[in-house]
Amino acid sequence: MLNLLWILLGSYVVGILLPLCLSRRPEVQSLAAGTPAVVATSAGIVLGLLGITSSEPVTASLVSTIPLLTFAIRLDPLAAFFILTISLTGLAVSIYAIGYMRHFDGRAPVSVLGALFNGFLCSMTLVVLADNGIFFLIVWELMSLVSYFLVVTEHEKAEVRYAGLFYLIMTHVGTAFIILTFLILFYDSGAFSFEAFRHPKQPLPEGMRTFAFLMALIGFGAKAGIVPLHVWLPYAHPAAPSHISALMSGVMIKTAIYALIRVYFDFLDGQFPWWWGFVVLLLGATSALLGVMYALMEHDLKRLLAFHSVENIGIILLGIGAGMIFQSYWLKELAALGLLAGLYHTINHAMFKALLFLGAGSLLYATHAHNIDEYGGLLRRMPWTGVFFLIGAVSISALPPTNGFVSEWLVFQSLFLSYQLPTVFLKLMLPIAAAILALTGVLALACFAKAFGIAFLALPRSTLARHAEEVPASMRVGMGLLAAFCVVLGVAPMVMLPLLDRVVTPLAGISIGGKVLAMDGWALAPVNVEFSSLSTPALSLLLMALALLGWGLAVTFGGRLRKRRYKTWGCGINLTPRMEYTATGFVQPIKRVFSTVYQPTVKLETEFLHESRYFAKRRHFEFHIEPIFEKYLYDPLVAFFTTLADRLRVIQAGSLHLYLTYIFATLILLLLLAV
Amino acid sequence: MQVLSYSGSQLVDLCSALLLLTCFAIVAQRRLSACVDLFALQSAFLVVTTALVAYLTGNQHLYIAAALTGVIKVIIIPRVLKKVIDRLNVKRELVMCVNVPAGLLICGGLVMLAFFISQPIIPLGFLLTRDSLAIALAIVLIGFFTMIARQKAVTQLVGFLVLENGLFLGATAATYGMPLIVELGVFFDVLIATLIAGIYTNRLQDAFDSVDTNQLTVLKE
Numbered sequence: 001m002l003n004l005l006w007i008l009l010g011s012y013v014v015g016i017l018l019p020l021c022l023s024r025r026p027e028v029q030s031l032a033a034g035t036p037a038v039v040a041t042s043a044g045i046v047l048g049l050l051g052i053t054s055s056e057p058v059t060a061s062l063v064s065t066i067p068l069l070t071f072a073i074r075l076d077p078l079a080a081f082f083i084l085t086i087s088l089t090g091l092a093v094s095i096y097a098i099g100y101m102r103h104f105d106g107r108a109p110v111s112v113l114g115a116l117f118n119g120f121l122c123s124m125t126l127v128v129l130a131d132n133g134i135f136f137l138i139v140w141e142l143m144s145l146v147s148y149f150l151v152v153t154e155h156e157k158a159e160v161r162y163a164g165l166f167y168l169i170m171t172h173v174g175t176a177f178i179i180l181t182f183l184i185l186f187y188d189s190g191a192f193s194f195e196a197f198r199h200p201k202q203p204l205p206e207g208m209r210t211f212a213f214l215m216a217l218i219g220f221g222a223k224a225g226i227v228p229l230h231v232w233l234p235y236a237h238p239a240a241p242s243h244i245s246a247l248m249s250g251v252m253i254k255t256a257i258y259a260l261i262r263v264y265f266d267f268l269d270g271q272f273p274w275w276w277g278f279v280v281l282l283l284g285a286t287s288a289l290l291g292v293m294y295a296l297m298e299h300d301l302k303r304l305l306a307f308h309s310v311e312n313i314g315i316i317l318l319g320i321g322a323g324m325i326f327q328s329y330w331l332k333e334l335a336a337l338g339l340l341a342g343l344y345h346t347i348n349h350a351m352f353k354a355l356l357f358l359g360a361g362s363l364l365y366a367t368h369a370h371n372i373d374e375y376g377g378l379l380r381r382m383p384w385t386g387v388f389f390l391i392g393a394v395s396i397s398a399l400p401p402t403n404g405f406v407s408e409w410l411v412f413q414s415l416f417l418s419y420q421l422p423t424v425f426l427k428l429m430l431p432i433a434a435a436i437l438a439l440t441g442v443l444a445l446a447c448f449a450k451a452f453g454i455a456f457l458a459l460p461r462s463t464l465a466r467h468a469e470e471v472p473a474s475m476r477v478g479m480g481l482l483a484a485f486c487v488v489l490g491v492a493p494m495v496m497l498p499l500l501d502r503v504v505t506p507l508a509g510i511s512i513g514g515k516v517l518a519m520d521g522w523a524l525a526p527v528n529v530e531f532s533s534l535s536t537p538a539l540s541l542l543l544m545a546l547a548l549l550g551w552g553l554a555v556t557f558g559g560r561l562r563k564r565r566y567k568t569w570g571c572g573i574n575l576t577p578r579m580e581y582t583a584t585g586f587v588q589p590i591k592r593v594f595s596t597v598y599q600p601t602v603k604l605e606t607e608f609l610h611e612s613r614y615f616a617k618r619r620h621f622e623f624h625i626e627p628i629f630e631k632y633l634y635d636p637l638v639a640f641f642t643t644l645a646d647r648l649r650v651i652q653a654g655s656l657h658l659y660l661t662y663i664f665a666t667l668i669l670l671l672l673l674a675v
Numbered sequence: 676m677q678v679l680s681y682s683g684s685q686l687v688d689l690c691s692a693l694l695l696l697t698c699f700a701i702v703a704q705r706r707l708s709a710c711v712d713l714f715a716l717q718s719a720f721l722v723v724t725t726a727l728v729a730y731l732t733g734n735q736h737l738y739i740a741a742a743l744t745g746v747i748k749v750i751i752i753p754r755v756l757k758k759v760i761d762r763l764n765v766k767r768e769l770v771m772c773v774n775v776p777a778g779l780l781i782c783g784g785l786v787m788l789a790f791f792i793s794q795p796i797i798p799l800g801f802l803l804t805r806d807s808l809a810i811a812l813a814i815v816l817i818g819f820f821t822m823i824a825r826q827k828a829v830t831q832l833v834g835f836l837v838l839e840n841g842l843f844l845g846a847t848a849a850t851y852g853m854p855l856i857v858e859l860g861v862f863f864d865v866l867i868a869t870l871i872a873g874i875y876t877n878r879l880q881d882a883f884d885s886v887d888t889n890q891l892t893v894l895k896e
Contacts, residue, residue: 654892656831657772660823667819671792 001058001075004047008125011040015118019111026110030101033114037094037121044087044125051080052499059131066134068192074131077503078266082128082258085347088485089250089354090121096358096478097243099471103365104241108153113241120146120247127255133182133192140178143255144171144223147248151240163232163239170232174222178259181215184208185267197267209268213276216263217283224256226317227287228629230310234298237306238370242361245302249309250354254346257316261339265507270327270335274426277324281429284321285436288314292443293597296450296590297625299583300370301360304451305353308396311440312349316342318433319411322418325426327508333515333527334417336508340500340516341410347496348403348489352395355482359389362475363455366468372454373583376461381468386456388479393448395486398441401540403489406524408441409534413526443590450586461577491540494521584623591625599626683731684806687848690724691807694844695786698817698837702778702824705768710833711756718748721840724807728847736855737847743862744843752836752869759873760829763880773824782817789813807848814841828876828886832869839865 015036019029051058061072075083097117101110123143130136148171152164182192188204189196204212222229233253237245264272291310298304323338362385363375379386395402398409415437418430460466470476489496494517501513518525523535568575591598603622609615651662697717704710722745729737760766773781793809818838822831843861846853853861876886883890 656888656891657823657826660819664819664823668788668816671788675792675795 001047001050001054002060004043004050005058005060005073005075005129008040008043008047009122011036011043012118012122012125015040016115016122019114022111026101026105029111029114030098033111033117034094034098037097037118038091040118040121041087041091041094044083045091047075048080048082048084048087049499051075051083052077052502061131069134070132070193071135072131072193073126073129074194075129077506078258078261079128081343081347081499081503082254083125085254085350086121086124086128086251088347089247089350089482092478092481092485093243093246093250093354093358094121094478095481096246096361096475099474099478100241100243100361100365102472103361104153108241113150113153116146116150117244120150120244120252124247124251124255128258131194133186133194133197136194137175137179137182140255141175143252144168144175147240147244147252150244151236151248153241153244154239157239160239163235167232167236170222170229174219174229177215177219177222179219181212181219181263184212184215194262194267198269204268209272210276212268213264213272216260217279220256220259220263221283224253224260224313225287225310226283226313227290227310228633230287230291231629231634233306233309234294234303237309237357238300238302242302242357242364245305246354246357246361249306249357250350253309253313254350257313257320257342257346261320261343261507264324265327265339270507270509272324272328274325274328274423277321277326277328278426278429279321280317280324281321281433284314284317284319285433286314287311288318288440289436289443290597292440292447293594294625296443296447296587297598299372301363301372301451301455302357302370304372304447305356305360308356308444308447309349309353311444312345312353312396315408315411315437315440316345316349318342318437319345319407319414322411322414322430322433323508325418325421325430326414329421331420332508332510333512334414334420336501336504336510336512337410337417337516337527338414339504339508340497340512341407341414343500343503344410344493344496345404345407348395348407348486351482351485351489352392352402352404355388355392355479355486356396358475358479358482359385359392362471362479363468365471365475367462367464369462369464372451374462375455375465376577376580377457377459378465378468379456381460381465382470384470384476385479388476388483389456390452391483391486393452395490397445397448399445401487401490401536401543403486403493406490406493406534406536408437410524410526412437413532417526417528417531446587446590450583454581454583454586458580459575459577461580491536493524493536497524597628599628600624601626680731683727687724687727687731688806688810690720690727691810691844691848693720694724694840695810695813695817698814699779699782701833701837702782702817702821703775705775707760707766707768707827707829708757710830711753711760714756714833714836715749715753717837717840718744718752721844722749724844725847725852728851732851734851736858737852739855740847740852740858743858747862747866748836748840751866755869755873756829756832759876762877763829763886765827765829765886768825768827768830770826771824772826778820778824781820785816785820786813789816805848807844811841811845811848814838814844817841826887826889828872828879828888831888832872832876835872836865836869 015033018036019033022028022032057074057076059072059074061070063070101113104110104113120143123139123146126139127136127143130139148164148168151167152160154160155164184204185197186192187208188202189200218229225233237249240248264270288311291307291314295304295307295311298307319338319342323335323342326338327335362382363378364370366378366382367375369375391402395404398404412434415430415434418427421427421430497516498513501511501516505511512527515527516524518529518533519535522537523533525531525533591600601624605620606616607618609617694717697713697720701710701713704713722741725737725741725744729735729741771778789812790809793812797805797808815838818834818841821834821837825831825834852858879886879888879890
């Protein structure tokens with residue numbers, strides 16, 4: 001297995017170096033970056049599967065001369081699961097990128113982009129493999145920096161630079177908290193190796209454990225995009241090239257989920273008071289709901305998807321939070337179920353979110369437009385992209401027979417099973433979380449009805465969309481691969497569940513593999529078959545049968561099927577794109593219902609004809625929703641630090657002599673103090 | 676042996692005192708080229724001191740350090756500085772933050788301070804150079820003070836180099852010199868710092884028509 005690991009890392013290194021050394025032709029360079037990435041991710045898939053199924057964790061280490069740092073890696077089922085997720089997504093994205101690079105011809109150096117792409121995948125792989133605190137921090141920072149450089153690919157645009165800066169600041173603030181977490185863990189164990197974190201010499205005092213919990217939640221939460229630390233996502237994801245957004249949203253933010261599970265269930269040994277889990281649950285519910293609500297109001301497709309990442313991180317946290325609550329009441333089976341649901345949604349979200357971002361990238365490639373109000377009628381022009389995007393949309397809206405449905409169903413079940421908890425408060429709260437999740441699902445459906453409908457159906461809304469063409473083969477293959485994963489993971493969860501069970505077993509301390517699968521593996525059950533069960537293959541068959549039935553009924557009773565091609569009837573006038581629903585119009589009812597959350601400002605200016613006030617010459621409509629978190633949380637914070645800096649500026653006179661005098665005075669003072 | 680050690684210690688003290696004396700001369704000197712010459716003289720005294728310590732203690736690597744001091748601080752750096760001065764049209768420093776008599780008084784105070792601070796430490800030492808520690812500290816402080824008191828970039832640079840000389844003397848006095856690799860690194864640093872500061876001075880002249888570092892305040896928003 002170690003050999004496989006070296007192949008994996010070696011391929012990434014080749015992928016970093018090769019495009020930089022090769023000729024100047026972009027096609028060659030993008031192939032030189034893509035091929036090693038495909039090899040490495042394929043190796044990663046095998047390695048992930050082997051790692052999950054192997055009985056003993058694989059370790060390797062390289063001692064360094066720097067104190068406390070060893071380049072130690074450890075492949076246990078949890079790490080292997082995330083390597084599998086990274087590699088599955090990475091494989092599809094690498095194939096996609098080979099064609100997508102043409103989009104950047106002349107706008108960005110393809111060689112650098114390809115090298116960074118490989119570096120990004122490599123650093124993410126190392127993050128989940130790292131087995132030493134300092135090594136982890138190094139690769140974590142590497143991941144952040146590489147992704148920063150990828151975000152600012154189109155750095156000649158001011159908004160891209162702003163997005164990059166925003167991301168960089170948020171991720172570094174997060175890293176500061178992560179360092180604190182590790183220092184707390186280091187405090188008692190005296191070493192930075194994860195092994196020492198797992199088995200400290202004496203158990204951490206309760207206060208320190210709570211502190212570690214909160215610091216880790218903030219630190220990794222900033223990377224995961226938990227509300228209210230999510231503000232960088234809607235800036236960074238649209239700014240980055242689409243295949244990078246797919247990786248950032250699909251995989252990178254998941255490394256934070258990995259780290260949270262690692263810290264809570266591994267280092268802190270899965271022993272915590274109930275309110276830890278409750279806090280995670282609360283944050284999850286808030287993130288899920290607010291994420292999807294803000295997504296609804298977005299018309300930039302990639303910003304919309306970025307907000308959906310916040311939503312899905314929320315759903316993952318709902319599963320993990322429920323698991324943590326059950327864990328603190330020693331309901332081991334349910335704890336395992338919650339974790340399993342969260343992890344299942346992690347891999348599912350990686351698949352469908354990457355697919356949707358790649359779809360968004362294809363639309364960008366074909367039309368060069370960001371706003372969905374400039375698309376329209378693309379299903380006919382780009383049928384492949386349309387179908388793949390639809391599969392992604394169905395999946396993210398949690399509809400059967402796709403993967404999103406299965407994992408959300410599992411999250412629901414673990415929340416409903418709260419009736420086994422001993423306290424009334426939690427018995428009430430978990431079903432409320434389930435209700436919020438239900439609302440989230442519905443809103444997500446509305447959002448993707450909007451996104452798909454406006455972008456792909458009806459008439460083209462701009463000349464850009466009218467001249468759109470289907471994207472090259474490699475991009476279609478990349479999307480198709482992810483679409484296939486979405487369907488397979490949805491129809492055949494019995495393939496994935498035993499693997500997930502192996503991941504969860506060491507964390508929750510119990511194996512529920514036999515209990516989540518009923519009917520010889522053909523149906524899912526939330527531990528207790530009596531409570532409820534779901535057979536996805538049967539469900540898919542049923543759906544197909546229903547479709548056939550509808551068709552059959554139409555044939556039998558609907559008379560002769562006759563094809564007649566004619567224009568849509570428009571009451572006698574020619575239909576134009578201006579008559580179509582706009583994205584804004586589509587979500588108007590939802591905006592009204594939730595106006596307390598959105599706090600919209602609507603501005604309608606009408607310019608009348610000079611002759612008569614009954615005829616409007618031009619109307620100008622504007623509407624904004626209030627960015628609550630930025631206005632009430634971040635702006636005051638920024639203002640506070642700016643004032644502080646202004647105060648400190650008094651001592652910064654800009655005079656060299658003054659600075660020297662400061663140093664001199666300090667020196668003298670210290671010398672006198674020392675005497 | 677006792678006599679040799681005693682007289683050796685006296686000789687080291689004498690050389691150190693000469694180093695300190697040149698410091699005062701630098702503080703009192705207004706002509707830029709003379710300042711540089713004085714710095715070269717000080718460095719020459721440093722070479723003698725180091726060589727003396729090397730001879731008395733038998734630490735071979737101190738000879739190398741002395742030779743390097745000779746090459747870099749007595750020959751190369753003064754030359755670089757002279758070139759910079761030739762290029763500038765400033766020969767004398769007319770305006771200072773602190774005038775010469777006041778500066779000398781302050782330097783006297785600094786020397787007292789240095790001795791006051793080192794008083795409790797010196798008896799703890801057992802090396803024959805231990806008395807030089809107070810002098811070294813005084814030189815560091817005076818070098819620093821020169822950087823503050825002068826306005827021209829060249830004299831500030833000389834102040835920095837004097838400070839470095841003090842540090843070197845201190846290292847020799849306290850521990851018979853740092854490990855050779857560290858000393859080599861420090862020499863390299865000083866050389867590079869001088870070159871950079873020289874270039875910086877030229878740029879300053881081009882940008883402001885003056886090497887007065889007070890001009891830099893206009894860079895502030």
